[in-house]
Amino acid sequence: KAPALKESFKDDFLIGTAINEYQILEKDPKSAKILSEQFNAVTPENAMKAEEIHPEWNVYHFDVTDKLISYAKRNKMKVTGHTLVWHSQLPAFVHRMKSADSVRMFFNSHIQTVASRYRGKIDSWDVVNEALNEDGSMRTSIFYEKLGEDYVTDAFRLAQKFTPEARLYYNDYNIEQPAKRAGAIRLIKKIQAAGVRIDGVGIQGHWNIDNLPLKNIEDAISEFSALGLEVAFTELDISVLPTPFKSNEADVGKKARYAATLNPYTAGLPDSVQKKLADSYEKVFRIFLKHRDKISRVTVWGVADGVSWLNNWPIPGRTNYPLLFDREFAPKPAFYRLINLKKKN
Ligand code: G3I
DSSP: OOOOHHHHTTTTOEEEEEEOHHHHSTTOHHHHHHHHHHOSEEEESSTTSHHHHOOBTTBOOOHHHHHHHHHHHHTTOEEEEEEEEESSSOOHHHHTOOSHHHHHHHHHHHHHHHHHHTTTTOSEEEEEEOOBOTTSSBOOOHHHHHHOTTHHHHHHHHHHHHOTTSEEEEEESSTTSHHHHHHHHHHHHHHHHTTOOOOEEEEOOEEETTOOOHHHHHHHHHHHHHTTOEEEEEEEEEEOSOOOSOTTOSOHHHHHHTTTTTOTTTTOOOHHHHHHHHHHHHHHHHHHHHTGGGEEEEEESOSSGGGOGGGGSSSTTOOOOOSSBOTTSOBOHHHHHHHHHHHHO
């Protein structure tokens, strides 16, 4: 039996993972076993996104989320709601909206309905997800265009009203990077200046073994906690594959041409790369442990390599190895590295 991450790090921070309905059903017992043995926090990977939970005006699909939450409660796991406001994975009816009034109506009613339904059941909420561009400016989105920048503060105000016991987080990727971090700090200060509560920042942590932003991670932890916030690493995975173009690059032909070189480890991960992945996990966890007093939770974005979103990004059909358990659900060297690191720290 593998040692348990949640036991090893129990005095430091929560250890979470992403959760889906199929994992807790009988048909995926290996995944369910790892879930219940290793983790004490879960984030629904997709079930609570507006597209899934609120597909039509006044139509809500709560059943999957209800199941995931009761699974988590049975297993004494904390639950993070993901997410109340996100420009992506919105239902089609929202994209059809023309007027600011209808967007406002959706925004208010969505937050009120979802937040109050899970009041007392969700421990922390990703209230707003990915509002920023890489340069720290506001991302163009239906919310920004129709409601203006204040939609961010408004979302926290509504969350505070309808789920007051939950910890309220701003969540984004690359906000350890200086320019985007500055944008996040500006938004946070604005929320605080409006007298609205924000409890934490979620740094997603979608990183790459060839480009670990170690110094920036440490600076970000310090700067966010200096604002009085707790810091969580909310979607950690470390890709072992090259990402030479952005996901939105239009040149599909180019992607296809490079597909072979972009998927070099289909026959299995070479030992050298396996080791580099373990080194990478150790390096980031060293930082997390050093700043354990400021960190509430570290969540990996998936239980095992086979289900990682990184097998489908930026082109589908890749074979990536970004997580702590392999495709056969066996713990990888990176897993043991973390267990051993903790023994010495
Ligand atoms: O469930 C539907 C299925 O009914 C449908 O037939 C099928 C056809 O496309 O799609 C299925 O939905 C997919 C869903 O994952 C569940 O598998 C979506 O297409 C697909 O886009 C979705 O991808 C998710 C992605 O967010 C977009 O929502 C990934 O699983 C999820 O890991 C990823 O997570 C995001 C975080 O929420 C925010 N931060 C970045 C992170 C990685 O992109």
